Amino acid sequence: MIDLQAVLTAQRAAFIGELPVSIATRKDRLKRAAAMISDHAEAFCDALSEDFGHRSREQSMLTDIAASVAPIRHAIKSVDSWAQRSKRPVQFPLGLLGAKAWVEYQPKGVVGVIAPWNFPVNLVMAPLAGIFAAGNRAMVKTSEFTPRVAALFEEVAGTYFAADELAFVSGGPEVGKAFASLPFDHLIFTGATSVGKHILHAAADNLVPVTLELGGKSPVIVGKGADLKQATERVALGKMLNAGQICLAPDYMLVEAGDEAAVVDGLRSAATAMYPTLLSNPDYTSVVNDRHFQRLTDLIDDARAKGANVEVVNPGNEDFGASNARKMPLHIVTEVTDDMAVMQEEIFGPVLPVRRYAGIEDAIAQVNRRDRPLGLYYFGGDAGERRRVLDRTIAGGVTLDDVIFHISMEELPFGGVGPSGMGAYHGRDGFMTFSHAKAVYKQARFDVAKLAGLKPPYGKATMASVKRQMG
Incomplete structure (x- = not known):
C-alpha cells in the first residue's frame, strides 16, 4: 500500500x-x-x-x-x-x-x-x-x-x-x-x-x-395547482437518471389522494416515453454491481410481502430475469407503509414509493418525522402553500417545480443537514x-489601552469604558 x-x-x-x-x-x-x-x-x-x-x-x-x-x-x-x-x-x-x-x-x-x-x-x-x-x-x-x-x-x-x-x-x-x-x-x-x-x-x-x-430520503411534495404531467415527467427523469443512483434522487412522492392515480399514470407515461426499451437502450445506465442490485430487489420484495402494490414500468415487455445486465426498470410502489424497508432506507435506485397525504400539514409532518433530507422538492402553484413547506421543513437544499437542479447552480451552497x-x-x-478566514486587527498608533482605561491603575476611564461597552 x-x-x-x-x-x-x-x-x-x-x-x-x-x-x-x-x-x-x-x-x-x-x-x-x-x-x-x-x-x-x-x-x-x-x-x-x-x-x-x-x-x-x-x-x-x-x-x-x-x-x-x-x-x-x-x-x-x-x-x-x-x-x-x-x-x-x-x-x-x-x-x-x-x-x-x-x-x-x-x-x-x-x-x-x-x-x-x-x-x-x-x-x-x-x-x-x-x-x-x-x-x-x-x-x-x-x-x-x-x-x-x-x-x-x-x-x-x-x-x-x-x-x-x-x-x-x-x-x-x-x-x-x-x-x-x-x-x-x-x-x-x-x-x-x-x-x-x-x-x-x-x-x-x-x-x-x-x-x-x-444522502437520505429526499421527498417530493405534489401540492395545490401542480401541473401533474410536468411534475411526473420531471420526477421520472430525475429518478431514472443514472438508474436512480444519485444522492439527490427523488426518494418518495407525497400526493393528495385524489391525485394518486394521475401521478402514477404520469410517471408511467414519462418513463415509457424516455425509455421505450431498457435492456439494449444505450441511454439507460445499469445498477453498479450485483450487491447493490440484490439490495434493490430485496427492498421491492419486502414491500410486496408487506402489502404494497408494485408496478414495473416495462413498456417493451422485456425479460429482465434472463439478463445479467443489471438493468432495472422503474418500479412504482403504492400502498406503502412505514414498516417497509423502502420507507426506512435511502433507495438509491429506480424504485419510487408514492404515498398519500391529507392536507399540506400532513405532508409536512410526514417529512418531518424522518431524518432531515439532502434535498426536498415541491411542485405547486399556491404561493402560500409553497411558503409553508419552505418554512416548516428543514432540508439541505430545495428545488421548486423540479428535482435535483439546485445542485447545478454553482453559486448555491450544496450540503446536507444532520444525517444528510x-x-x-x-x-x-x-x-x-x-x-x-483569518481575522486581522491593526491597532491605532495612540495609547489605546490608556485612553480606554485598560491600564492599571484603574479609574474613571476604566468605568467609562465598561459603561460604554454595556451600552
Missing part, C-alpha cells in the same frame, strides 16, 4: 514552502484540472461504462465530464473576487483613532477527498474546484466500486500534477480507514450516512474539520469551506 503519511508530509511541506499561494498559481492548477478531464473525456466515459456494466456515454458526458469542467471554469472566473480581503467595522472610538480590521482568506493546507462511486469523476473534480481556488493541495481516495475510473485517475494525474500538488489513492475499506485517519487540514467525504459516521470518528482523533455530503450531511461547498461557499 502507498505510504499515505509520506504523501501528506510531502504535500504539506510543499504547501508551506509555497506560501503565499498566488492567484495565478491557483488558476494554473484549476486550468490543469479542467484539462485533465477534457483531454481524457472519452477514456473516462469508457471507464465509467466498464465500471457500471453499462453507462450512457451521453449521460456520463453531462454528469461527469461537463459537470466537472463547469465548476472549475466558474472558479477560474471568480477566484479573484472570492479571495479579496473583507473589511470589517471597528468599534467606536477605535475606528476614529485609526484602528482597522479585516478578514483574509488563507488556504488551509492539504485537503483529503473521499469520493463515492455513483459520480466518480464529478464528485472528485467539483470539490477540487473549491480546494484549488482556495490555494490548497489535495489527496483523493477513489471508490473501490469504480476501479477502472480510479486506475485512470492514477494513470493520467501525473501528466498534469506533481504528486505534492494532487495525489490519487485507491483501495478498499482498509485504505479508506487509513486515509480518513490522516491529519489533514480539512476532509470532505461524499457517500452513505452509515460510512460518514465512521469518517467523522476517524477525523475526530486529529481534530480534522470535516465536510460530509451524505454537514458543511457545504460549490462556488463561493466551497472557496470559504476550504479557506481559513
Whole structure:
C-alpha cells in the first residue's frame, strides 16, 4: 500500500514552502484540472461504462465530464473576487483613532477527498474546484466500486500534477480507514450516512474539520395547482437518471389522494416515453454491481410481502430475469407503509414509493418525522402553500417545480443537514469551506489601552469604558 503519511508530509511541506499561494498559481492548477478531464473525456466515459456494466456515454458526458469542467471554469472566473480581503467595522472610538480590521482568506493546507462511486469523476473534480481556488493541495481516495475510473485517475494525474500538488489513492475499506485517519487540514467525504459516521470518528482523533455530503430520503411534495404531467415527467427523469443512483434522487412522492392515480399514470407515461426499451437502450445506465442490485430487489420484495402494490414500468415487455445486465426498470410502489424497508432506507435506485397525504400539514409532518433530507422538492402553484413547506421543513437544499437542479447552480451552497450531511461547498461557499478566514486587527498608533482605561491603575476611564461597552 502507498505510504499515505509520506504523501501528506510531502504535500504539506510543499504547501508551506509555497506560501503565499498566488492567484495565478491557483488558476494554473484549476486550468490543469479542467484539462485533465477534457483531454481524457472519452477514456473516462469508457471507464465509467466498464465500471457500471453499462453507462450512457451521453449521460456520463453531462454528469461527469461537463459537470466537472463547469465548476472549475466558474472558479477560474471568480477566484479573484472570492479571495479579496473583507473589511470589517471597528468599534467606536477605535475606528476614529485609526484602528482597522479585516478578514483574509488563507488556504488551509492539504485537503483529503473521499469520493463515492455513483459520480466518480464529478464528485472528485467539483470539490477540487473549491480546494484549488482556495490555494490548497489535495489527496483523493477513489471508490473501490469504480476501479477502472480510479486506475485512470492514477494513470493520467501525473501528466498534469506533481504528486505534492494532487495525489490519487485507491483501495478498499482498509485504505479508506487509513486515509480518513490522516491529519489533514480539512476532509470532505461524499457517500452513505452509515460510512460518514465512521469518517467523522476517524477525523475526530486529529481534530480534522470535516465536510460530509451524505444522502437520505429526499421527498417530493405534489401540492395545490401542480401541473401533474410536468411534475411526473420531471420526477421520472430525475429518478431514472443514472438508474436512480444519485444522492439527490427523488426518494418518495407525497400526493393528495385524489391525485394518486394521475401521478402514477404520469410517471408511467414519462418513463415509457424516455425509455421505450431498457435492456439494449444505450441511454439507460445499469445498477453498479450485483450487491447493490440484490439490495434493490430485496427492498421491492419486502414491500410486496408487506402489502404494497408494485408496478414495473416495462413498456417493451422485456425479460429482465434472463439478463445479467443489471438493468432495472422503474418500479412504482403504492400502498406503502412505514414498516417497509423502502420507507426506512435511502433507495438509491429506480424504485419510487408514492404515498398519500391529507392536507399540506400532513405532508409536512410526514417529512418531518424522518431524518432531515439532502434535498426536498415541491411542485405547486399556491404561493402560500409553497411558503409553508419552505418554512416548516428543514432540508439541505430545495428545488421548486423540479428535482435535483439546485445542485447545478454553482453559486448555491450544496450540503446536507444532520444525517444528510454537514458543511457545504460549490462556488463561493466551497472557496470559504476550504479557506481559513483569518481575522486581522491593526491597532491605532495612540495609547489605546490608556485612553480606554485598560491600564492599571484603574479609574474613571476604566468605568467609562465598561459603561460604554454595556451600552
